[in-house]
Structures are given as structure tokens and as C-alpha cells.
Amino acid sequence: MDSQYWNDEIETMPRAGLESIQLIRLQKLVKRMYERVLPYREKMDAIGLRPEHIKSVGDLRLLPFTVKADLRDNYPFGLFATPMSEVVRIHASSGTTGKPTVVGYTRKDIDLWANIVARSLVTAGATKNDIVHNAYGYGLFTGGLGAHYGIEKLGAAVVPASGGNSRRQVTLLRDFGSTVLLSTPSYALNLADAMETVGIDPKKLSLRIGVFGAEPWSENMREEVEKKLNLKATDIYGLSEIMGPGVAQECQFSKRGMHIAEDHFLPEVINPETGEVLPEGEEGELVFTTLTKEAFPLIRYRTRDISRLYREPCACGRTLVRMAKVTGRTDDMLIIRGVNVFPSQVEHVLMGVEGVEPHYQIVVDRKGNLDTMTVEVEVSEQFFSDKVRRLESLGAGIKKEIKDYLGVTVTVKLVEPKSIQRSEGKAARVIDKRKLS
Amino acid sequence: MLVEQIAVFVENKPGRLAAITKILADNKINIRALSVADTADFGILRLIVDNPQKAAKCLQDGGFTVVVTEVVAIEVEDRIGGLATVLGHLADAGVSVEYMYAFVNRSGENAIIISRFEHMDNAVKVLEGTGVKLVSKEQIYSM
Numbered sequence: 407m408d409s410q411y412w413n414d415e416i417e418t419m420p421r422a423g424l425e426s427i428q429l430i431r432l433q434k435l436v437k438r439m440y441e442r443v444l445p446y447r448e449k450m451d452a453i454g455l456r457p458e459h460i461k462s463v464g465d466l467r468l469l470p471f472t473v474k475a476d477l478r479d480n481y482p483f484g485l486f487a488t489p490m491s492e493v494v495r496i497h498a499s500s501g502t503t504g505k506p507t508v509v510g511y512t513r514k515d516i517d518l519w520a521n522i523v524a525r526s527l528v529t530a531g532a533t534k535n536d537i538v539h540n541a542y543g544y545g546l547f548t549g550g551l552g553a554h555y556g557i558e559k560l561g562a563a564v565v566p567a568s569g570g571n572s573r574r575q576v577t578l579l580r581d582f583g584s585t586v587l588l589s590t591p592s593y594a595l596n597l598a599d600a601m602e603t604v605g606i607d608p609k610k611l612s613l614r615i616g617v618f619g620a621e622p623w624s625e626n627m628r629e630e631v632e633k634k635l636n637l638k639a640t641d642i643y644g645l646s647e648i649m650g651p652g653v654a655q656e657c658q659f660s661k662r663g664m665h666i667a668e669d670h671f672l673p674e675v676i677n678p679e680t681g682e683v684l685p686e687g688e689e690g691e692l693v694f695t696t697l698t699k700e701a702f703p704l705i706r707y708r709t710r711d712i713s714r715l716y717r718e719p720c721a722c723g724r725t726l727v728r729m730a731k732v733t734g735r736t737d738d739m740l741i742i743r744g745v746n747v748f749p750s751q752v753e754h755v756l757m758g759v760e761g762v763e764p765h766y767q768i769v770v771d772r773k774g775n776l777d778t779m780t781v782e783v784e785v786s787e788q789f790f791s792d793k794v795r796r797l798e799s800l801g802a803g804i805k806k807e808i809k810d811y812l813g814v815t816v817t818v819k820l821v822e823p824k825s826i827q828r829s830e831g832k833a834a835r836v837i838d839k840r841k842l843s
Numbered sequence: 844m845l846v847e848q849i850a851v852f853v854e855n856k857p858g859r860l861a862a863i864t865k866i867l868a869d870n871k872i873n874i875r876a877l878s879v880a881d882t883a884d885f886g887i888l889r890l891i892v893d894n895p896q897k898a899a900k901c902l903q904d905g906g907f908t909v910v911v912t913e914v915v916a917i918e919v920e921d922r923i924g925g926l927a928t929v930l931g932h933l934a935d936a937g938v939s940v941e942y943m944y945a946f947v948n949r950s951g952e953n954a955i956i957i958s959r960f961e962h963m964d965n966a967v968k969v970l971e972g973t974g975v976k977l978v979s980k981e982q983i984y985s986m
Contacts (some may be wrong), residue, residue, distance in 0.1 A: 785852045785885075785908045786908065787903075787908055787909070787910065790850070790852050790908045790909075790910050791850070791910065792848065792850030792887060792910055792912045792959065793887075793941055793959070794880045794887060794942075795941075797852075797882075797885070797887070798882065819884050819885075820852070820854075820884065820885050821854050821885075822852060822853070822854045822859075822906070822907065822908065823906060823907070823908050824906050825854065
């Protein structure tokens with residue numbers, strides 16, 4: 407008989423009990439950070455805060471934030487709280503803006519992560535009897551290996567498919583009779599297309615559950631995935647800085663939010679402008695404190711993801727707080743087909759091309775299952791020519807420069823001068839048409 | 844023997860050609876010939892007008908991107924094989940054509956071919972050597 411929970415006690419614990427666990431862990435964490443992570447100690451000293459000042463979970467708000475820049479400033483291992491001899495795994499984000507974000511794990515961290523992912527899989531409805539096709543990318547990205555260890559921890563059979571070669575993947579899905587699919591939602595749709603091409607009827611597959619994450623996706627997309635792949639699509643949340651996949655997971659009953667593993671990751675929602683903690687239910691920037699991680703603990707890490715927290719009882723019986731689907735990001739970073747793109751990088755490329763005006767606009771859309779990015783550039787007199795060939799090669803040149811610099815293929819659209827809207831002060835450089843509800 | 848042509852950058856959206864021709868009309872500029880080179884995303888409108896400098900200025904003031912370039916106006920007899928003969932000379936001399944467009948001179952029986960070559964000087968030399976009749980800018984503007 408398979409349990410509905412991975413860890414009944416924690417997942418259904420009354421709030422008071424959970425909070426007392428959180429407090430013990432938080433106090434221990436703050437003490438460790440103060441003793442072992444000099445950059446964070448300096449932040450605390452700067453405001454005269456000592457570990458013993460943290461007397462309740464609510465005192466969390468006294469602690470200084472950690473932001474992405476802190477990670478970059480202390481690249482690669484400066485924020486680690488254990489000696490490197492204790493670290494058994496290193497992951498890193500794609501670092502298109504200078505330095506990548508580096509995260510480390512001790513053996514215990516890896517085990518914790520596996521447990522968290524196993525909990526997520528059970529939350530999604532998976533059991534040890536499942537055959538789990540893991541199409542998250544294996545490598546520096548936390549998705550592939552993070553999910554992999556969790557699937558093994560659960561006791562299910564993992565098919566470490568990683569990304570790419572969709573035709574082969576759909577054949578394996580059919581031949582192995584895989585019952586659970588893990589991938590990004592857009593890749594799930596690509597697999598559906600590949601099934602159509604190869605002539606495999608999704609209804610004849612054994613797939614029943616999808617655990618999709620690592621990129622924003624809408625309710626419409628969920629419906630499409632469910633229809634095309636004939637499975638129940640659930641949302642998983644995670645970010646490498648905090649741990650990787652498994653920070654929060656939707657249960658099989660509710661499609662209105664993901665249960666946060668708050669015994670390990672303490673969430674807050676703040677006003678991104680003021681840093682003020684918002685009451686539960688209000689939308690703002692998600693902030694996480696890792697309560698139990700050893701190698702790379704973080705206190706009040708600002709994720710820049712926009713969401714909200716709520717505690718209405720869930721049909722699954724879990725008492726863990728839920729977070730709403732991420733609706734956006736506080737900064738201007740764009741995620742185009744999994745690559746992080748900042749408008750400032752596009753600007754950097756454009757400004758290096760002679761004759762290009764500093765007026766440009768980035769239009770992001772989703773066509774079919776793929777994100778598309780169009781860079782509109784105003785054509786100046788210097789840039790213009792009466793020859794089509796010359797204009798086209800200029801456009802192609804910009805496209806290549808952007809591809810080389812950012813690793814993203816874009817469409818370059820030449821537009822008339824002054825046709826891009828001018829704004830007072832901060833220019834609206836990005837129009838994101840991807841509809842996310 | 845070169846003629847000034849104005850080229851205007853045109854986005855592929857409704858009303859752009861109308862806007863350009865309205866500016867020209869408001870400034871009493873007469874269009875002699877035109878051609879539109881179109882791609883998937885944009886077009887280049889090329890115009891021969893009676894006053895290219897004024898036309899370029901008006902359009903620039905109207906917010907358009909304009910360049911004035913030099914082209915060759917070749918007079919070709921309006922008969923079968925007329926153009927083929929001229930192009931034959933150019934091909935023999937290894938001159939390659941960027942683009943060309945034509946209009947018929949309203950007072951004469953001859954066609955005027957507006958041509959842009961990769962190497963203009965060389966093209967003019969070849970044309971002059973073959974005895975082809977080139978039309979001067981004064982003639983074009985006053986047609």
C-alpha cells in the first residue's frame with residue numbers, strides 16, 4: 407500500500423509544531439551563518455544584529471536580505487558554510503552575465519534534496535511502482551540530477567533521458583511504458599509533437615502524471631499539455647540557489663498552488679520596492695531562507711519571482727503553506743527558451759553596431775511551444791541603404807552578434823525611425839506577449 | 844551622367860506609401876518613376892522625382908529615413924530586344940546589376956531604364972563605349 411505522503415508527520419503537522427521546528431532550525435542556521443560565512447556576518451554586524459536576537463520565526467524579518475549580487479560578489483565559493491572537503495557536488499547556473507551562480511552540496515544536502523524531490527513526486531501522485539522518464543537536462547543545471555536522485559530515493563525506476571532527441575525519447579516512453587514524465591512544460595509539448603510525427607498515439611502510452619517546472623507556464627498551457635499527452639500535469643517549483651527542483655510542488659488534488667517544503671525552506675513574500683514583509687495572501691516577491699542546508703545556506707534570499715502565499719486547508723490534507731504559480735519577475739530578466747536574457751545585453755550588442763540608433767525594443771512571444779524574441783531596431787540614415795542586400799546583411803549581422811553574445815536566436819526587425827515609443831525616464835524596452843495567467 | 848534617386852525605408856504596414864506620397868504631393872513634388880523592393884519585413888521605396896534634394900528633405904522632416912543615391916538612366920528603344928542588347932553589352936563587360944526599373948517617356952517612344960550597378964563608374968564607362976544613350980539628370984527632372 408502506497409502512502410499518500412512521503413513524510414506524514416511533517417506534511418500534516420499542525421502549524422504550532424511546524425513553527426517550533428522552524429524556529430529551532432532558524433536559530434541554528436543564523437548562528438552557523440554568523441560564525442562561518444563572513445560576508446553575511448558583516449551584514450549582521452552592520453545593523454548590530456546578533457544570532458541571539460532571533461527569538462521567534464517572526465524575527466526572521468530582522469535579518470538582512472541576500473541577493474543575487476551577493477552570490478556573484480563571492481564567486482565561486484565565498485558564501486559556502488562548510489570547508490570544500492565536505493562538499494560533494496557543485497552546480498551552476500548559466501552565467502551569461504559575467505559570472506555564473508555557483509551552489510554546493512554536502513552529502514547530507516544531497517540526501518535532503520533527494521528526500522525533498524521524493525516528497526514532491528509523492529505529492530504529485532507518484533509511487534515507487536512508477537517508471538519515471540526524467541527529461542530535465544543533466545549537467546550543471548540542477549534539474550536533471552536533482553530530480554534523478556529524488557526518483558531513486560522514492561524507489562521508482564528512473565529513465566535518465568535528459569534533454570534533446572525527442573523522437574528517441576517518445577519511442578522510449580512507449581517501449582518502457584513510463585508512467586511519469588518530468589520535463590519543462592515546453593519540452594513536454596515538443597514531445598507531444600514528436601509523438602505525432604513518429605505516429606505514436608499518446609492515449610496508448612502509460613503516462614499518467616507530469617511534473618513540469620523550471621520555466622513559467624500558464625493554465626492554458628497546462629490544459630494543452632494534459633490534452634495532448636493524456637496525463638495530469640502538475641507544477642513543481644525550485645531554484646538552484648535554494649536547492650533546485652522540489653522547493654514546492656502541487657498536489658494531485660489542487661491545481662491552485664504548490665505546497666512549500668517549509669520545514670526546510672522558510673518562505674516570505676515582500677514588497678520588492680520597500681523590502682517590507684507582506685501579509686499572507688498578498689502578492690509580492692518570494693523570499694526563501696534555507697533552514698537545513700549545510701554547504702550553501704541562504705538567509706532571506708530574494709528570488710525575484712512574484713507569487714503569494716496562502717494557507718487555506720487543502721484537500722490533500724497537507725498543512726504546508728502553498729505558493730501561487732509564479733506570475734512574473736521583479737527584475738527585467740527574460741527567460742527565452744531556458745536562457746536568461748537581460749535587455750541590457752541586447753543593448754550592449756546593438757550599441758556596438760555602427761549606425762544603430764539607441765532606440766530598440768524587444769518583443770517576446772510564444773509561437774507554438776517556443777519562445778520567440780524579436781529585436782526591433784530603428785533604421786538611421788547611416789544604417790540605411792537603397793540596396794536590400796545591404797540592409798538584410800546588416801540585420802543578419804545583428805542577429806549573429808546577439809547569438810554569439812547571448813546564445814539566443816532572435817529575429818531582427820528593422821523599423822522606421824521614431825516608430826518605437828519614447829518614454830519619459832526609463833524606457834519600456836520589453837514587450838512580453840507570452841500570456842501567463 | 845548620373846541621376847539622383849531617393850530611397851526611403853518603409854516598414855511593412857498599411858498606410859506608409861500613402862504617407863510618403865502625401866508628403867511629396869503637399870510639397871508639389873512630381874514623381875517620374877518608382878519601384879518598391881520588398882522583403883518579409885520591410886521595403887525600400889525608390890523614387891525618381893523632379894526635385895530630389897527637396898523631396899529628401901521633406902521626407903526626412905516627415906520622419907522617414909532617406910538616402911539620396913546615384914543611378915544611371917538609360918534610354919532604350921521601345922522595340923523587341925531593345926533591353927536585351929544593352930544588357931548584353933554589360934554582361935560582356937562583366938558588369939553586374941543591383942536592381943533596375945523602367946518607365947516609358949511620355950513624350951517619346953523610348954523607355955527609360957533606371958539602373959543601379961555594383962560598380963557605377965565602370966558601368967557608365969561600358970555604356971558610353973557601346974553608344975547607348977544615357978539620359979541626363981536635367982532631362983529626367985524636366986520630363
